[in-house]
Amino acid sequence: MSIFPDILKQEAKTKMLLIILDGLGGLPSKDGRTELETANTPNMDRLAKQFETGMSIPVEIGITPGSGPGHLGVFGYDPTNYPIGRGILEALGIDVDVDNKTVTARCNFCNIDSNGIITDRRAGRIPTEENMRLVKILNEQIKSINNKTVEFYSGIEHRFVFVIRDIETNADVNDTDPQDINIKPLKAISQNDSSNDVAGIINKAANLIGNVLKDEKRANYALFRGISKLPNIETMKERFGIRSVCIATYPMYKGLSKLVGMNIVDGGKTIEDEIDALEKHFDNYDYFFFHVKKTDSYGEDGDFDKKVGVIEQFDALLPKIEALNFDVFAITGDHSTPAIMKTHSFHPVPLLIKHPYPRRNPVNDFSETECLKGSLGTIYAKHIINLMLAGAGRLKKYGA
């Protein structure tokens, strides 16, 4: 069904805004109320009664999504059709520039003994500073393999990203990380003929890294995981006929937006900065993706009160966004991150859509419990775009 927007797209001058409060959905704390139910949110409560609400299933019932699938869904793509490799996601997360000829791998610095046996898969979680020193050495000493440019980028602690440029072929290659110690790293094996080049480069890279690091004390080898290229995804322009832009503060979400062809503009560091960016670029786009990160961060920290605080902060700023008079806007999350779980969860996410033709919505506020009764019902995240486009007059009638 998510094919529909493709064949029905219709031009209009309308403006649409998707606001993701990352990890918005929560679970009841001791007093029986979730983060969103605890937060004082007069503006979202007013909009919930005036417009429409429901619940969004990010990917599938009972399935906990990562950030990649969670966002692809609300962007209007079935996340199960576009798996995103871990190498790509890690690269996007640390702001590595990737294009469709870039191969990425999420790597670990590790320790091997004199027989090549893994003794620590994470090299004792070396400090990030040590990681940066080693990556600098690797970048100086290994600049190309089999005539392809290669690059190393530091992540946190033992993690780094390995990049191969200018690969026209595929990257279907297994991890060299055996996920265990006291055995040797695996050899990279191509899963099809068109991945032979990448497998060859990965195996050479592993040897070269071992040579360069052989006298290092804290990490002397590397394991490769999630070797991958960008998934092949239609842009939002192609799929929905809209000019889209990402306003976010964290590289990961800018990277995910690039996957679907969004433009990226500077979102600054705070929600206020992001609203400034929204105002500044209002005339240039049809669809604005506005990402609020800290709801998820505090959820992951298990900090119920601070997650409540971010929700309240956003709600207080909402009138500034309303003043821009978007024809349609949606407020939801890419998944739930209940503070009591300290992690992403499988629960559906509250959803609010303001559009010009709302049904009467028999709810009292914007919350997990009230959204259950909302006029939109419980829908899959991938269908949110349909409602946004419909409200924005950007979908033709299907059939005569």
Place this chain on the structure above:
Amino acid sequence: MSIFPDILKQEAKTKMLLIILDGLGGLPSKDGRTELETANTPNMDRLAKQFETGMSIPVEIGITPGSGPGHLGVFGYDPTNYPIGRGILEALGIDVDVDNKTVTARCNFCNIDSNGIITDRRAGRIPTEENMRLVKILNEQIKSINNKTVEFYSGIEHRFVFVIRDIETNADVNDTDPQDINIKPLKAISQNDSSNDVAGIINKAANLIGNVLKDEKRANYALFRGISKLPNIETMKERFGIRSVCIATYPMYKGLSKLVGMNIVDGGKTIEDEIDALEKHFDNYDYFFFHVKKTDSYGEDGDFDKKVGVIEQFDALLPKIEALNFDVFAITGDHSTPAIMKTHSFHPVPLLIKHPYPRRNPVNDFSETECLKGSLGTIYAKHIINLMLAGAGRLKKYGA
């Protein structure tokens, strides 16, 4: 989408319990309340408020499922992908041992005249005792056909099961029952080359049965229907990574459980016996399927009060089950069997899931009407397993 549990399965030590009150869903009687709403169920009502409820669509909206599809759904398999032949279902129902080389057919004793024309498709619904006498004769006189062992098993009245052993090929063969009288039985015709052997055996069997029974007064021929082998289904171990066991009192449900690779243990004759079995085998499995039959039986009988009674009997025993401290349990039905309809129906079925991370559930009790408002919403039965596995910590996050 139901592919998810396959690729996300994760090991855990948790225990899960699926309780099927067969045919649980009902319809209002004269006073406007269903069987479940009439029953006094303090324990399920308490659990409904404390944990999560919703409605389960067994197969598809408006579709009335048989026992086979109804159970495959709650076991986590899309029933439309695994059609179960009537021969197989009948064989499972009378406890015939079948494996993946067994061909089964559900047969009718019938009457034909001297020209081979059918005069009664059910031989006047001969008594079961007569059926057993005839089946004994057939087993004595027809032991193999084309070098394959064949067997006959009595069912109720005119019904029996015909079994062919050791068939490696397929069984795509039409019914010989023309579903009408005053015409000849149909010839069995194979629908593809790999079913030629079975078609040949069926045609010979029909002739042999006719010869053996030619002087019998009450039934002198047989019609073959639902010629089938076991569907090829992944086991629950393969699909979800769990050790599963069936605790049931009726052969049909043990047979259906075998289809998905469950172990079968002795469930005794009563719900109390089944609880004993649950306690006895608690340590040996991850997933327990607990089947209560009589809700359906009394529904089929049109006995509203007795169906209410079974629900109350189960509810009173529920604390014994709760005392086992399953990490996750679900209570639902495989379909509705409203007493006023005296048959399976297409209505969704109340669903209750106890798991460690419940949303607040704004309901007053466990009933058709209240479950409509439940925090789980209305979902397909095949997704119940996702929620059970998620609550049991047995599903990895999808994507990073």
